[in-house]
Amino acid sequence: MTPADPGEIAAIDQRQRSLPLVAALATRAGRRSGRWHVPGHKGQAIEPTLAAAWGDCWAWDLTELDGLDNWAAPQGAIAVAEALAASCFGAAATRFLVNGSTSGLVAAIGAVCGDGDEILVARNAHQSVLSGLILAGARPRWVMPEVDRPWQMPTVVTPEAIAQALADYPAVKAVLVVSPTYHGWVSDLGAIAALTRSRGIPLIVDAAHGAHLGLHPELPPSPLAVGADLVVVSAHKTLGSLTQSAMLHLHHNAQIDRARLEQALRWVTSSSPSYLLMASLDAARWRAATQGRSDWEATLARVDRARSRLVADPNLQLLPIANGDRSRLTVHLPGWTGYGVDEALDRDWGITAELSSPHHVTFVWTPANSDEEGDRLVMALGELARSPQASPGSEINWPGSLAPIAPAPLTPRAASQAPTETLPIAQAVGRIAAEWICPYPPGIPVVIPGERISVEAIAQIQQTLALGGDCTGQADYEGQTLRVVA
């Protein structure tokens, strides 16, 4: 078995054609009466709209019953389904997650860091990483990703930056990076893993956007295949499972205390994990194993076709991604904000993008997108780019630059638990943040609990809001006030 090519593995492994958890659930779902157990709907719809739309899913929404195993101590159908997922994706072990990659990342940090322990984290970390730092009591040591200036987005974390940070912070217990990014940038994880292995510390990869990597030879390899210790993937984003379902994969030589990881996973997982979500993960693994290669062959061909037509259009620009995940398509229409493009596509064309920014808009392709949809997207973008609003050559003035990393007198946990006061945002400069603020885009937290709030951070928040973007993490959704340590 070569972990680098899960699609090939599946082709020779007949067990991958089975659906153990789906089959177990089907058997129990057939029992319509005699249900004296929860859930309280007893397999019957409680409302007509959902009854019509959701069909029989009520009957399938079951809990830990005979034959259905127990997520917290899997020994039956869940254990078999997870083992098949591990084999399909080239892992030594896989755990199904019902609370997204969010729960996997929080648990991963909890498994490697205790109170006051240091961990090296790429600054473009998702907010779930901040939750993990707060819950574990860990002290982040930040490493900056590269930034594509014209497109104003974080790209990769270089091995050189990691090597320097490891030299600067020799006590770190682990390294955590995001790869691929939202836009499809993939870091040189092989080189980074070589650095962490030589230090005897684990490399944790937030691959929320890369559950499909490695399923086709023209996609980047999966982080596991190049040596990452622990990889968290949002199967719901690209493998077709239900929203919130995700997987945590462990490398064969993972430098992770498995018992501690299991404990941390239980902290962040319901004692009634959804069997609908877990069965959808079983189905997503089956699909990846049995048709992953052909699914992504077709998908990449569709994206390439759209890409070649868009590249030929002089009125718009395509984000060039070298060595990245080309199933992500990011487009800039001069004269338009990304928000404007998003709105016009939704309103006039019934097309909804994944992510928009002042500068660009990003589309996620999966095997569920058809050729017709691709053609319509290309046509719509072409028309918008030729509309009177378009002005080739004009650029949106959106600095969106990365705020410098500020001094951090407190850990994120200490700051989150300290007495606070709430200030108008402009008056918060120089104070210690008690909450995080993460402008979307670029999705990099600019204010971190425990750090002194910089002028640049406040400017970036205000700019993002003024241009119609959002900020998340703070108590005041409008972003007008900020909680600081009293």
Ligand SMILES: Cc1ncc(COP(=O)(O)O)c(C=O)c1O
């Ligand atoms: C980079 C990154 N990491 C982690 C997550 C969390 O994933 P989930 O929604 O599956 O919890 C996201 C969600 O968008 C993300 O973009």
